[in-house]
Amino acid sequence: MPELPEVETISRILRPKLMGRTILSAQVRWSGTIAFPSVRTFRRTIAGQQIREVGRRGKFLRLQLSEYDLLIHLRMSGDVELREPNGRFKLHDRLILRLTARGGRANVPGIGRGPRNRRESKSTLVFNDTRKFGRVWLTRNMDEVLGRLGPEPLGRAFTADWLYEGVHARRRQLKPLLLDQAFIAGLGNIYTDEALHLAKLHPLKISNTLSRAQVVRLHDAIRATLREGIRRNGASIDWVYRGGDFQNHFRVYDRAGQPCPVCGTTIVRLVVGQRGTHICPHCQRG
């Protein structure tokens, strides 16, 4: 399931391929995909928009367009890929954007100028999402979608001091707090379990009981885990395959019954905040 490192990987792959291209038209194959605006308005508005920048905020993929932002949340099973148009769909394709060739000029009916150039190598940007949880927004004011997100854990604002203040301003179980996108943006189930194990902290520990040293460990662990995830191009599990390798280096996630890489104790799976949670009962004592 795409978390910060997976979305970052997708963003880095797409960025050089998409920059400067213009969206010719949109085909919405499942209307529920479009969170905002209406499908009708979405289709009309996005045509003719040029892709100016590709980036990420939390787990959102962001395509900065001429006048709008296209925000994509992959949730569980979403994937975005550039595909050469062959007229065929894949199962679970939800949204298809027709693009000009790299550096190509817009040729939108009613907007573009000049005759259609059939030799142009056009592409399609496809949002494929098995479980239909993913959503897409097209907005002039992205803060309406992203405004409540917490800081980027790999950004400058995310310091050990900030984290200490944050966990002590609340009284919450550690894991649900780390998963709360309004607290920190980008952590999901995998990286939270991995970071807590690296920091030797129990997921049920109450946030405002953390010592200074524990907060520093947690801060370092979050950053180290996310950086390793990005370095390995994310984790490739479920139906989303990105060529990532991090799934082969999990310390605890999805490893119940197997030995802890640190101490050899058998890893246990429990449920915390309705989420499957994996810990080493020796390294992460409550």
Place this chain on the structure above:
DNA sequence: CTGGCTCCCTGAATGC
């Protein structure tokens, strides 16, 4: 403020 629960949805795993 906090946590628990449900819902959305599909495919893999499990049960009979």
Place this chain on the structure above:
DNA sequence: TGCATTCAGGGAGCCA
């Protein structure tokens, strides 16, 4: 073998 049931998971929304 085949059909039915269960479960996972990100985030919104609801309730206590």
